[in-house]
Amino acid sequence: MKRLLLLALIAQPAFSADCLFYKELNRGGTPLEQNSNQNSAYQLATAWNDQISSVWVKDGFYAVLFDNPKFQVSKVLYLYGSGLSFSKNVWDRTSGTAVNGGTGFNLDGLGYNKVTSSVLCLKD
Numbered sequence: 001m002k003r004l005l006l007l008a009l010i011a012q013p014a015f016s017a018d019c020l021f022y023k024e025l026n027r028g029g030t031p032l033e034q035n036s037n038q039n040s041a042y043q044l045a046t047a048w049n050d051q052i053s054s055v056w057v058k059d060g061f062y063a064v065l066f067d068n069p070k071f072q073v074s075k076v077l078y079l080y081g082s083g084l085s086f087s088k089n090v091w092d093r094t095s096g097t098a099v100n101g102g103t104g105f106n107l108d109g110l111g112y113n114k115v116t117s118s119v120l121c122l123k124d
């Protein structure tokens, strides 16, 4: 019985969230989870403000990062998961890596390391 439970746990998807935000590069540490129907990162909590270094976006979703609170920007960053039906500018996809049914991004190579103050996670 214990073995069956263990197998069931292993078979679960690694993440249930649509977008994950990490303080470390290469998706290190415990992520901040966000789903596409949430609008809760209007202003990131102090513990996360200017701390995000990498992001994971589920296939079919995209994340929008703002360097100021309240969705204000001097520079906006769009990070696209795979399998989107629209063909927006996907230049930053090139730096992404396929991971667990989504795409992982390191923000240092995108000139956006530890500057994010608000985020959106959206479905195509």
Ligand SMILES: [Ca+2]
Pocket: 049, 050, 066, 067, 068, 069, 114, 115, 116, 117
């Ligand atoms: Ca900022």
